Amino acid sequence: MDYTLRELMTICAAREIKNGDIVFCGTGISMLAAMAAKNINAPDSVIFFETGAIDSKLEDIPLAVADPRIMYHTSANGGLMEAFCTMQNPMSGARIVGILGAAQIDLYGNLNSTVIGEYDAPDVRFSGSGGACDVASFVSRSIIFMKMEKRKFKKKLDYLTSPGFLDGPDGREKAGLPPGGPDKVITDMGVMGFDEHTRQMFLIGCFPGITPDQILDNMEFEIRTDRAVEIAVPTQTELTLLREKCDPHGLIL
Amino acid sequence: MKPEDNKVMQLKDAVSKYIKHGCHLSIGGFTLNRNPMAAVYEIIRQKTRDLHVYAHSNGQGVDELIGAGCVSHLEIAYGGTGKFMPTCIRFKKAVQEQTIIVEDYSNFQMTLRFLAGAMGIAFLPTRSSLGTDIINKWGFPKEFRKQHDLIPNQKLVVMDNPFDGWCDTKKVVLVPAITPDVTIIHVQMADFRGNCRIEGLTFADVEQAKAAKRLIITCEELLDDDYLKNDPDRNQIPFIHADAVVKVPFGAYPTACYRYYDYDAAYMNAYARAAKNDDAYQQYLAAYVFDCPTHTHLLDKVGRGRVESIxxxxxxxYAKNLDRK
Incomplete structure (x- = not known):
């Protein structure tokens, strides 16, 4: 079957979303994954934006989290205060799944979306946290999109923007953060999870044609690969709904 | 309405009256939506310098102020406009070349900081960012903070929960209030006294407006005294906060204004292309900002056909069938 890597990654993320989940999404592929879940496997999931829109109809794909397309046919149009309070509140926060991306990730799923190099004199400056640090601090689990490259899977981050498990199993508790943390990392070569005891990243599975060694070759740190299986490819139904219902004009795919 | 209640001004006059060199400024909107762009372009034309800007995620407006050399300090959560500029280009360049000094917070923290300013309280607590470099790494050195009365001595402060673990919380981060000299917002409707109606998401505009010492409002529609008061449930900002009201149709252009117009994808793409090259950027500024004495001139230059398409x-x-490639 013909599909692109981007389509496969989007479908993999969508499959992680269940009915009843409240899905926080950012821009680009994360927004598309939330739309795909809603159209394919989790029609009763709720799409939610940090800008304050909740349960947007999304007749047309938004290109930013402040796109007016997210304001149409919502349960409520609020503002940033409402959105972040919904995440910080443990009653609603426990139902929220965050979808994030970053420039760098480490073994414990901490993310950098701020700088490469020194903070005061960066080699490369990125957008910064936006709401990502808030989401990573508050919500029960997050799904992270990453491209497999050595310079992105780092032993030590240049800047820790958004907390994963920080330095280990009790990292979040020591720092004073609520429980939660990263759940899956979806890359262009396979999918990773986090061990429930060590909180370290491990390989869940490879995409067709990819070996665990190829994945390790694209990381600066080692992860366990002994539990890896092959990831199921998208079905025709998944692909059709993704292409025709979610992004018919190919704005993100 | 008494004549002294009338706060309506020309944009040029409002900007020159309130936004001085070194001003601490915050602008409303979010990434590509309801940025007060007409006011931003007027600030650029007036060549205001050394601005200290506060923003959560204002993409387009902040990037243009930085690109034109108006900004020296920036407190921000996010510099991007989504698909068009995943990272704001002139912002990125200025930080890398160290022509501006930036201090990073998260979006919730910036929102809480504006709310604290609006509440008249020195700080507010949150649990966001515990254990991260947002707390550990400072853009403004301690000495710089001590020397400046308008910024607090610390970036953020971590504190044990004084209520002994109440609400399952051991620690909190205290975020300092922001009280900008001026906030500028663009809204759908305002009246002569400065009552405001925002349609769609308010982002943090209301907090930003109420935190500021002076508030400039630009609006799509300027209405008579009773119009907004006849349907008060839909209004967000009462006139007591307002200092200047300016009617500027398409005042958020090229960013979007919900129920009025969409963002102009063609403009945003052309902007991003120009922003990548210093010469092209100077040509952009000359043609689209300095050669356009008012926002109407900019709209004329872009062409009424393009404006109608959004x-x-x-x-x-929004514009249902807009080509957004």
Whole structure:
């Protein structure tokens, strides 16, 4: 079957979303994954934006989290205060799944979306946290999109923007953060999870044609690969709904 | 209405009256939506310098102020406009070349900081960012903070929960209030006294407006005294906070204004291309900002056809069939 890597990654993320989940999404592929879940496997999931829109109809794909397309046919149009309070509140926060991306990730799923190099004199400056640090601090689990490259899977981050498990199993508790943390990392070569005891990243599975060694070759740190299986490819139904219902004009795919 | 209640001004006069060199400024909107762009372009034309800007995620407006050399300090959560500029280009360049000093916070923290300013309280607590470099790494050195009365001595402070673990919380981060000299917001409707109606998401505009010492409002529609008061449930900002009201149709252009017009994808793409090259950027500034004495001139230059193509479907709030590639 013909599909692109981007389509496969989007479908993999969508499959992680269940009915009843409240899905926080950012821009680009994360927004598309939330739309795909809603159209394919989790029609009763709720799409939610940090800008304050909740349960947007999304007749047309938004290109930013402040796109007016997210304001149409919502349960409520609020503002940033409402959105972040919904995440910080443990009653609603426990139902929220965050979808994030970053420039760098480490073994414990901490993310950098701020700088490469020194903070005061960066080699490369990125957008910064936006709401990502808030989401990573508050919500029960997050799904992270990453491209497999050595310079992105780092032993030590240049800047820790958004907390994963920080330095280990009790990292979040020591720092004073609520429980939660990263759940899956979806890359262009396979999918990773986090061990429930060590909180370290491990390989869940490879995409067709990819070996665990190829994945390790694209990381600066080692992860366990002994539990890896092959990831199921998208079905025709998944692909059709993704292409025709979610992004018919190919704005993100 | 008494004559002294009338706060209506020309944009040029409002900007020159309130936004001075070194001013601490915050602007409303979010990434590509309801940025007060007409006011931003007027600030650029007036060559205001050394601005200290506060923003959560204002993409387009902040990037243009930085690109034109108006900004020296920036407190921000996010510099991007989504698909068009995943990272704001002139912002990125200025930080890398160290021509501006930036201090990073998260979006919730910036929102809480504006709310603290609006509440008249020195700080507010949150649990966001515990254990991260947002707390550990400072853009403004301690000495710089001590020397400046308008910024607090610390970036953020971590504190044990004084209520002994109440609400399952051991620690909190205290975020300091922001009280900008001026906030500028662009809204759908305002009246002569400065009552405001924002349609769609308010982002943090209301907190930003109420935190500021002076508030400039630009609006799509300027209405008579009773119009907004006849339907007060839909209004967000009462006139007591307002200092200047300026009617500027398409005042958020090229960013979007819900129920009025969409963002102009063609403009945003052309902007991003120009922003990548210093010469092209100077040509952009000359043609689209300095050669356009008013916002109407900019709209004329872009062409009325283009402007009509982004007009919003009133029910949906955006331009349904807009080509956004």
């Amino acid at each position: 007009l919003a479907d009133r029910n949906r709030g």
